[in-house]
Amino acid sequence: xxxLLGNLTLESLxxxxxxxxGTATLILGGLFVGGxxxxxKRWVWLWKNWLTSTDPKxxxxxxxxxxxxxxxxxxxxxxMIWLQQSIAVGAHNGYLSxxxxxxxxxxxxxxxxxxxxxxxxxxxxNIIVPLQIGxxxxxxxxxxxxxxxxxxxxxxxxNMFFAFGGQFASAGWLSLPPLSEIAYSPGxxxxxxxxxxxxSGLGTLIGGINFIVTILKMRAPGMKxxxxxxxxxTSLCSMxxxxxxxxxxxxxxxxxxLDRYFGMHFFTSGFGxxxxxxxxxxxxxxxxxxxxxVLPTFGVYSEIVSxxxxxxxxxxxxxxxxxxxxxxxxxxxxxxHFFTMGAGSDVNxxxxxxxxxxxxxxxxxxxxxxxxxxxxxxxxxxPLYWFMGFLACFAFGxxxxxxxxxxxxxxxxxxxxxxxxxFHTMIVSGALFGIFAGITYWFPKVTGFKLNExxxxxxxxxxLIGFILSFGPLYILGxxxxxxxxxxxxxxxxxxxxxxxxxxxxxxxxxxxFQVAQIIVSIKDRKQNVAGNDPWNGRTLEWSTKSPVxxxxxxxxxxxxxxxxxxxxxxxxxxxxxPKTYSDITMPKNTAMAIYCSGFIFAAGFAFVWxxxxxxxxxxxxxMVCVIIRxxxxxxxxxxxxxxxxxxxxxxx
Amino acid sequence: MSETTxxxxxxxxxxxxxxxxxxxxxxLIMFSALFAAYAVLRNNTFGGPGGGDIFNLPFVLTExxxxxxxSFTCGLATVSINQKKLxxxxxxxxxxxxxxxxxxxxxxxxxxxxxxxxxxxxxxAFLSSYFTLVxxxxxxxxxxxxxxxxxxxxxxKRGLTEKTASQxxxxxxxxxxxDLVWIFIFTIVYLIGVL
Numbered sequence: 001x002x003x004l005l006g007n008l009t010l011e012s013l014x015x016x017x018x019x020x021x022g023t024a025t026l027i028l029g030g031l032f033v034g035g036x037x038x039x040x041k042r043w044v045w046l047w048k049n050w051l052t053s054t055d056p057k058x059x060x061x062x063x064x065x066x067x068x069x070x071x072x073x074x075x076x077x078x079x080m081i082w083l084q085q086s087i088a089v090g091a092h093n094g095y096l097s098x099x100x101x102x103x104x105x106x107x108x109x110x111x112x113x114x115x116x117x118x119x120x121x122x123x124x125x126n127i128i129v130p131l132q133i134g135x136x137x138x139x140x141x142x143x144x145x146x147x148x149x150x151x152x153x154x155x156x157x158x159n160m161f162f163a164f165g166g167q168f169a170s171a172g173w174l175s176l177p178p179l180s181e182i183a184y185s186p187g188x189x190x191x192x193x194x195x196x197x198x199x200s201g202l203g204t205l206i207g208g209i210n211f212i213v214t215i216l217k218m219r220a221p222g223m224k225x226x227x228x229x230x231x232x233x234t235s236l237c238s239m240x241x242x243x244x245x246x247x248x249x250x251x252x253x254x255x256x257x258l259d260r261y262f263g264m265h266f267f268t269s270g271f272g273x274x275x276x277x278x279x280x281x282x283x284x285x286x287x288x289x290x291x292x293x294v295l296p297t298f299g300v301y302s303e304i305v306s307x308x309x310x311x312x313x314x315x316x317x318x319x320x321x322x323x324x325x326x327x328x329x330x331x332x333x334x335x336x337h338f339f340t341m342g343a344g345s346d347v348n349x350x351x352x353x354x355x356x357x358x359x360x361x362x363x364x365x366x367x368x369x370x371x372x373x374x375x376x377x378x379x380x381x382x383p384l385y386w387f388m389g390f391l392a393c394f395a396f397g398x399x400x401x402x403x404x405x406x407x408x409x410x411x412x413x414x415x416x417x418x419x420x421x422x423f424h425t426m427i428v429s430g431a432l433f434g435i436f437a438g439i440t441y442w443f444p445k446v447t448g449f450k451l452n453e454x455x456x457x458x459x460x461x462x463x464l465i466g467f468i469l470s471f472g473p474l475y476i477l478g479x480x481x482x483x484x485x486x487x488x489x490x491x492x493x494x495x496x497x498x499x500x501x502x503x504x505x506x507x508x509x510x511x512x513x514f515q516v517a518q519i520i521v522s523i524k525d526r527k528q529n530v531a532g533n534d535p536w537n538g539r540t541l542e543w544s545t546k547s548p549v550x551x552x553x554x555x556x557x558x559x560x561x562x563x564x565x566x567x568x569x570x571x572x573x574x575x576x577x578x579p580k581t582y583s584d585i586t587m588p589k590n591t592a593m594a595i596y597c598s599g600f601i602f603a604a605g606f607a608f609v610w611x612x613x614x615x616x617x618x619x620x621x622x623x624m625v626c627v628i629i630r631x632x633x634x635x636x637x638x639x640x641x642x643x644x645x646x647x648x649x650x651x652x653x
Numbered sequence: 654m655s656e657t658t659x660x661x662x663x664x665x666x667x668x669x670x671x672x673x674x675x676x677x678x679x680x681l682i683m684f685s686a687l688f689a690a691y692a693v694l695r696n697n698t699f700g701g702p703g704g705g706d707i708f709n710l711p712f713v714l715t716e717x718x719x720x721x722x723x724s725f726t727c728g729l730a731t732v733s734i735n736q737k738k739l740x741x742x743x744x745x746x747x748x749x750x751x752x753x754x755x756x757x758x759x760x761x762x763x764x765x766x767x768x769x770x771x772x773x774x775x776x777x778a779f780l781s782s783y784f785t786l787v788x789x790x791x792x793x794x795x796x797x798x799x800x801x802x803x804x805x806x807x808x809x810k811r812g813l814t815e816k817t818a819s820q821x822x823x824x825x826x827x828x829x830x831x832d833l834v835w836i837f838i839f840t841i842v843y844l845i846g847v848l
Contacts, residue, residue: 139668139672140668140669140672205679208679209672209675209676209679210672212672212675213668213671213672213675216671217664217667217668217671218668243675243678243679243682244682245682246679247679247680247682247683247686248682248683248686250683251683251686251687251690252686255690255785258774258781258785259781262774262775263775264774264775264781264784264785265699265775265777265778265781266690266694266778266781266782266785268778270699271697271699271775271776271777271778272694272697272698272699272777272778272779273694273697273778273781274693274694274697274778277690277693277694281686281689281690586658586661628803631803632807634816639658
């Protein structure tokens with residue numbers, strides 16, 4: 001039996017309220033979606049048009065859908081944390097056991113960073129970057145599909161603990177050793193953590209390589225690097241960071257796995273292992289990861305500010321330099337996460353100064369955005385609202401960060417709720433607000449109709465007010481001495497602050513409801529909200545093609561001579577010229593091989609968690625065979641004739 | 654094939670080559686993380702043997718020469734590909750394979766000897782990092798050998814097209830890259846360990 005199932009036994013099946021609830025949600029959710037698909041006879045449609053597609057726009061939409069689900073999943077964790085902290089004071093122990101509470105904040109962090117935010121960003125980059133550079137596809141369409149499905153495999157695996165094992169990692173979102181070692185975390189939780197991150201991280205790495213090649217090699221003829229739109233620039237910076245640091249993550253968690261699986265001693269407390277090496281390695285990935293998350297949204301904001309101010313972006317060159325400055329500095333600050341390691345004043349001073357210096361390129365971007373708006377013809381529309389909200393929150397959170405970059409201050413604030421408030425300010429306003437702004441901004445490009453504006457503004461106000469109410473008290477609590485990850489505290493004076501934070505979360509929840517309503521209402525009213533190809537009087541190439549974008553993106557690849565090419569074309573009134581002749585287009589075929597390959601890798605990951613040796617081999621060899629079969633396939637592309645293109649181009653939307 | 658399709662294929666090859674370079678750089682970072690771990694842990698022998706006690710330098714030097722020679726024969730295969738001499742290229746590739754396989758067998762022999770002597774990766778942090786760094790290189794060699802078999806058969810069956818030639822060129826890049834990493838392993842792990 002052990003040969004067949006490894007460490008998996010009947011006791012691994014759900015028997016606690018939250019695992020039963022989680023499993024039931026997974027099963028019922030699956031049945032519900034499956035039922036809908038069967039009822040509407042959409043299985044084949046889903047498989048052919050979406051799941052096996054290599055079209056980056058469709059993959060992007062799927063990324064955003066999965067990321068939305070994971071955002072909801074992470075938000076449920078957040079709500080449970082806040083509920084516990086609102087009631088667990090003095091004699092009350094709250095409703096969660098300490099171990100369960102630890103699992104929740106661990107899962108919350110991992111899901112929000114790896115599966116919600118990263119998913120949204122890859123979604124936006126997939127949809128928009130090829131359009132902005134005038135390309136028809138990515139450099140490696142199959143690898144793009146594979147990257148997406150590995151991300152999905154990771155997202156499923158991180159939720160599998162509900163059904164099998166009943167426990168997630170409880171060692172914090174980065175699973176620091178020696179706590180995460182087998183001696184102190186003997187269960188499968190950390191193994192689920194390792195393999196869901198390893199698999200989705202592999203997908204991210206593949207995506208990073210793909211986008212670097214795409215941006216550097218597949219730009220439209222004439223488009224010089226300094227003609228690229230800002231979002232493409234910052235996406236490139238983000239992907240450069242991905243390929244620089246995700247390999248470190250892969251190795252770091254592999255070493256932890258070797259410790260746990262084979263009894264090695266990289267990070268153990270005995271046998272010469274060095275836990276602080278793990279902390280160094282993981283933050284060499286972890287700090288740049290923050291910039292991987294916010295750099296693309298800096299690009300989104302740049303596009304939005306310039307479009308809705310009807311002005312070209314102020315200080316384009318300095319924007320590019322600043323983005324690269326942030327990219328470089330991102331790799332030189334990791335030690336500020338653990339000044340308390342005691343590396344000595346010289347080392348701490350270096351990393352403290354480097355951290356403070358990051359405020360300079362970020363400040364350059366801020367000033368450029370504001371200068372872009374100065375004397376612009378501003379349309380106050382919800383994407384710009386998100387931007388303004390970001391401007392205020394991010395400046396505040398950034399200053400809190402500069403405060404903590406001083407090692408002396410950090411010794412006080414380290415591990416406190418002040419820090420928690422700081423990084424939530426950065427990620428929520430820096431990444432999440434930008435993602436919402438970007439989705440609103442580019443929604444018409446993908447669907448052909450605009451999102452409901454009034455509901456969008458309501459959602460924004462709820463998010464902003466809720467966010468300030470949630471995290472404002474955490475800054476204060478941090479100063480009062482509340483450490484992070486408290487499942488219980490004895491200071492009754494803190495409770496009202498925790499309750500205020502909880503109320504803030506409820507308001508954020510209301511904002512999320514408005515967003516759901518916004519999408520439903522907008523789909524219902526899509527006839528009234530038809531957007532046209534260029535709804536915002538845009539500047540960059542994505543607005544020059546049809547909405548929704550045809551699968552080949554551009555019937556004729558545009559020739560670029562300017563930054564803001566589409567804007568210049570509009571000034572010269574040459575934007576809608578019909579081409580005299582069309583030519584054949586070669587496009588990649590759909591492929592299911594990425595799904596099979598990710599399925600095998602998923603099986604291997606599950607087998608690693610449970611020590612099912614035969615399944616490990618089946619999974620790894622299966623995945624390798626899939627890649628080989630795909631590599632040998634000579635017929636991965638097909639040609640659309642010029643006549644067909646002409647026919648499609650002449651259909652009125 | 655029309656001119657645009659040819660151009661399209663050429664662009665694909667070019668992208669694949671550049672993408673492979675980027676991949677190699679990510680692999681290089683993985684190795685540098687392993688090197689860093691080794692550098693941190695190499696003195697943490699926890700009462701067990703250190704590098705000087707267990708490394709057999711003449712044996713490793715032989716390994717090194719075999720791998721360097723395989724890199725040479727791999728380079729000759731590339732030259733033959735550039736001269737469009739497929740048969741000759743496959744012979745050189747075969748020689749590379751044999752040398753690579755010998756290297757791998759020698760490495761496994763060394764691992765086996767160490768484990769049999771009770772100096773396995775569980776013995777101390779130093780040995781964990783040693784086995785992992787050298788083993789990661791060995792794993793890459795194994796993947797390279799597998800790739801060599803497949804790419805060789807495909808090139809034999811399909812002839813020297815732009816696609817198969819580009820495949821073999823990337824394989825050669827990979828092989829030289831592993832050679833380069835090995836030179837660092839030889840220097841940092843073995844030479845510094847023994848001297």
